[in-house]
Amino acid sequence: MAAPRRPRPTLEAVAARARVSRATVSRVVNGRTSVDPRMREAVLSAVDELGYVPNSAARSLVTRQTDSIALVVSEPPTRVFSDDPLFSLVVRTASNELEAAGKQVVLMLAGSPRAQARVEDYVAGGHVDGVMFVSMHGADPLPGAIARMGVPVVSYGRPAVAVDLPYADNDNVGGARQAVGHLLAGGRRRVAAIAGPQDMTAGQDRLAGYRDTLAAADRRALVAVGDFTRDSGAEAMRHLLADDPGLDAVFAANDLMAIGALHTLRRAGRRVPDDVAVVGFDDIEAARFTDPPLTTVRHPVVEQATVMVRLLLTPAEQHDRTRVVLPTELVVRESA
Amino acid sequence: MAAPRRPRPTLEAVAARARVSRATVSRVVNGRTSVDPRMREAVLSAVDELGYVPNSAARSLVTRQTDSIALVVSEPPTRVFSDDPLFSLVVRTASNELEAAGKQVVLMLAGSPRAQARVEDYVAGGHVDGVMFVSMHGADPLPGAIARMGVPVVSYGRPAVAVDLPYADNDNVGGARQAVGHLLAGGRRRVAAIAGPQDMTAGQDRLAGYRDTLAAADRRALVAVGDFTRDSGAEAMRHLLADDPGLDAVFAANDLMAIGALHTLRRAGRRVPDDVAVVGFDDIEAARFTDPPLTTVRHPVVEQATVMVRLLLTPAEQHDRTRVVLPTELVVRESA
DNA sequence: CTGAAAGCGCTTACAG
DNA sequence: CTGAAAGCGCTTACAG
Numbered sequence: 001m002a003a004p005r006r007p008r009p010t011l012e013a014v015a016a017r018a019r020v021s022r023a024t025v026s027r028v029v030n031g032r033t034s035v036d037p038r039m040r041e042a043v044l045s046a047v048d049e050l051g052y053v054p055n056s057a058a059r060s061l062v063t064r065q066t067d068s069i070a071l072v073v074s075e076p077p078t079r080v081f082s083d084d085p086l087f088s089l090v091v092r093t094a095s096n097e098l099e100a101a102g103k104q105v106v107l108m109l110a111g112s113p114r115a116q117a118r119v120e121d122y123v124a125g126g127h128v129d130g131v132m133f134v135s136m137h138g139a140d141p142l143p144g145a146i147a148r149m150g151v152p153v154v155s156y157g158r159p160a161v162a163v164d165l166p167y168a169d170n171d172n173v174g175g176a177r178q179a180v181g182h183l184l185a186g187g188r189r190r191v192a193a194i195a196g197p198q199d200m201t202a203g204q205d206r207l208a209g210y211r212d213t214l215a216a217a218d219r220r221a222l223v224a225v226g227d228f229t230r231d232s233g234a235e236a237m238r239h240l241l242a243d244d245p246g247l248d249a250v251f252a253a254n255d256l257m258a259i260g261a262l263h264t265l266r267r268a269g270r271r272v273p274d275d276v277a278v279v280g281f282d283d284i285e286a287a288r289f290t291d292p293p294l295t296t297v298r299h300p301v302v303e304q305a306t307v308m309v310r311l312l313l314t315p316a317e318q319h320d321r322t323r324v325v326l327p328t329e330l331v332v333r334e335s336a
Numbered sequence: 337m338a339a340p341r342r343p344r345p346t347l348e349a350v351a352a353r354a355r356v357s358r359a360t361v362s363r364v365v366n367g368r369t370s371v372d373p374r375m376r377e378a379v380l381s382a383v384d385e386l387g388y389v390p391n392s393a394a395r396s397l398v399t400r401q402t403d404s405i406a407l408v409v410s411e412p413p414t415r416v417f418s419d420d421p422l423f424s425l426v427v428r429t430a431s432n433e434l435e436a437a438g439k440q441v442v443l444m445l446a447g448s449p450r451a452q453a454r455v456e457d458y459v460a461g462g463h464v465d466g467v468m469f470v471s472m473h474g475a476d477p478l479p480g481a482i483a484r485m486g487v488p489v490v491s492y493g494r495p496a497v498a499v500d501l502p503y504a505d506n507d508n509v510g511g512a513r514q515a516v517g518h519l520l521a522g523g524r525r526r527v528a529a530i531a532g533p534q535d536m537t538a539g540q541d542r543l544a545g546y547r548d549t550l551a552a553a554d555r556r557a558l559v560a561v562g563d564f565t566r567d568s569g570a571e572a573m574r575h576l577l578a579d580d581p582g583l584d585a586v587f588a589a590n591d592l593m594a595i596g597a598l599h600t601l602r603r604a605g606r607r608v609p610d611d612v613a614v615v616g617f618d619d620i621e622a623a624r625f626t627d628p629p630l631t632t633v634r635h636p637v638v639e640q641a642t643v644m645v646r647l648l649l650t651p652a653e654q655h656d657r658t659r660v661v662l663p664t665e666l667v668v669r670e671s672a
Numbered sequence: 673c674t675g676a677a678a679g680c681g682c683t684t685a686c687a688g
Numbered sequence: 689c690t691g692a693a694a695g696c697g698c699t700t701a702c703a704g
Contacts, residue, residue, distance in 0.1 A: 010680095011683095012682095020690080021691045022691085023684080023691055026682070026683060027689095027690090035689070036690085051460075055681050056461050057392075057394075057397040057402070057462070057681080058397050058680070058681035058696090059681080059683075060696095061681080061695095062684080062696045063683070063696090064696080083422075083425055083620060083621050084424060085419030085421065086419075088420060088421070092445065096445060105444075106404075106440055107431055107441050109428065124387075124389040125391070126389075126392060127392050230625050259622075260625065262627075263625045286419075286566075286595075289570075291602055346696095346698085347698060347699095348697075348698095356675090357674065358676095358697090358698080359674070360673090360675075363674090366699085371673070372673065372674085375673090375674085390698075394698035394699090395697080395699075396698090397679095397682085397699095398680045398698055399680090399698085
């Protein structure tokens with residue numbers, strides 16, 4: 001199979017071939033301007049003939065730069081193998097942006113304490129120039145620990161702990177208000193909610209928006225808590241139906257749980273939206289294909305991931321602000 | 337924000353503090369056995385007090401090992417932002433396995449020629465000890481080019497080009513046969529197919545299994561081609577219905593397209609499975625939540641990703657075989 | 673078992 | 689603009 005890995009040519013070899021010093025080769029390779037065109041030409045063709053590619057370990061040993069960014073995904077073990085479509089979108093978008101900026105992305109899972117320790121050591125080992133956190137739960141000590149090491153950090157979504165980090169978030173409270181407001185405006189009287197995990201700010205904020213809006217309308221809340229998976233949404237819906245068979249609307253804190261709720265409603269013989277109106281949150285692609293198509297709140301995932309990368313890559317002094325909250329938008333389809 | 341990044345302690349510092357040579361510190365840190373317990377103890381506490389973490393660039397400069405593996409995702413530009421649940425699952429599973437083996441995973445998107453060149457340079461630059469390819473299309477020259485550099489390579493799924501690479505695949509032909517066989521056994525007479533992209537072996541093989549089975553039953557094929565997205569499945573279903581309004585079953589080459597087909601069927605007023613039976617492929621989580629729940633062929637994603645990692649990490653001489661094809665399983669639910 | 677020393681492949685002041 | 693030289697932080701034969 002694998003051909004013997006032949007030794008790669010070094011800077012030295014290129015210098016010898018081009019009959020210049022190693023310093024000059026280094027300058028040419030790194031695009032320094034001040035090099036005589038003739039030498040540059042000689043170096044370039046030597047590089048070409050030899051197939052020279054700089055050894056990155058040697059380079060980063062002296063420059064103390066790695067051109068790598070860690071993308072840390074801290075999912076709880078139970079969700080590690082779920083197929084959250086947001087994961088895919090955030091990871092791809094961030095990778096795209098990072099690659100465009102010439103950075104490598106190192107993906108790290110940090111769902112267990114051991115994995116977290118691993119991330120900390122890795123970052124402490126100087127492997128990366130910055131760290132991006134996605135889906136942080138509860139009192140995660142990692143971001144703070146890393147920020148304290150002097151390594152730039154940013155978070156996708158507001159961190160659950162009150163640590164002073166830059167982050168890109170979307171307006172979860174406002175989005176939930178739009179959703180519930182829409183339900184109320186449609187004449188629904190008994191609006192339940194399937195909340196997300198309460199150790200994540202997205203879960204907290206979306207629930208807060210729901211409570212706000214109901215309170216302002218002088219209505220009572222009816223809540224079941226899920227964990228953002230379809231199964232938990234289906235189960236929460238069962239509880240809700242048992243708790244109040246008369247409910248005529250439900251706000252699910254994400255689309256996946258809304259899909260689970262739709263499933264339960266169907267099994268229970270409730271028509272959507274006639275008997276029960278349903279609104280989700282995120283506007284994942286699947287929302288257009290449910291029966292009926294799901295009314296939901298659009299979560300600007302791509303923009304948010306892009307902003308996150310920019311926050312990390314832009315030197316702190318150039319920021320007008322270090323926390324960005326993107327607006328959401330209600331997308332009305334047929335489920336409410 | 338970021339505290340000034342304080343200089344990290346070096347091996348040298350640890351040696352000084354523990355009053356031993358640098359060589360000894362190196363041995364202890366790398367877990368070499370032959371070290372006097374007393375010195376080892378001294379080194380360990382010096383490491384602890386100083387918070388020493390080895391500089392990986394320096395280490396890899398001499399060992400020529402990076403402990404990193406590249407995970408290359410070659411999606412065509414159009415699918416880059418789709419929310420393919422398999423992407424998430426494969427990436428997470430592979431990361432998990434790789435991390436358990438002490439490897440870092442560098443995620444690289446290779447959807448464009450430029451991005452591919454970037455991957456090639458990166459690997460040529462000695463950044464990684466191995467490369468895993470996911471979702472390879474058509475005549476992708478990258479895997480061959482990298483294998484020729486002497487870097488270990490493995491592919492998730494059989495490569496589309498006849499290059500001699502190790503890979504982990506699932507039995508796509510057999511799975512399609514099970515699906516179509518089930519439809520035929522259920523008494524369906526006019527079985528259409530929504531095929532996947534024909535520049536991917538999964539697309540080719542699943543179509544081949546469909547054709548096989550129909551031919552053996554002396555039935556005519558009716559095919560529309562999609563690209564594994566829900567939208568393409570919906571559109572293909574429209575074509576199929578126009579081409580033969582009398583069809584009574586459809587085999588979709590993946591669940592996402594099956595979901596699209598279900599959507600179109602619903603809009604067209606066809607009942608599933610009464611009027612038209614539908615079978616998908618993959619058994620993604622969403623398959624349990626469609627209306628009706630989707631009968632499909634289980635694609636052992638987790639096992640396949642795990643095998644892929646093992647193939648890459650195990651020295652070639654220890655392999656009994658370098659190509660593994662995992663069995664599929666028909667999961668009967670309500671759509672067929 | 674331990675240490676002195678060479679060397680991995682680069683970059684970067686410093687002279688010229 | 690160019691080159692000689694030092695140095696980045698490790699590991700690893702080689703002696704002892």
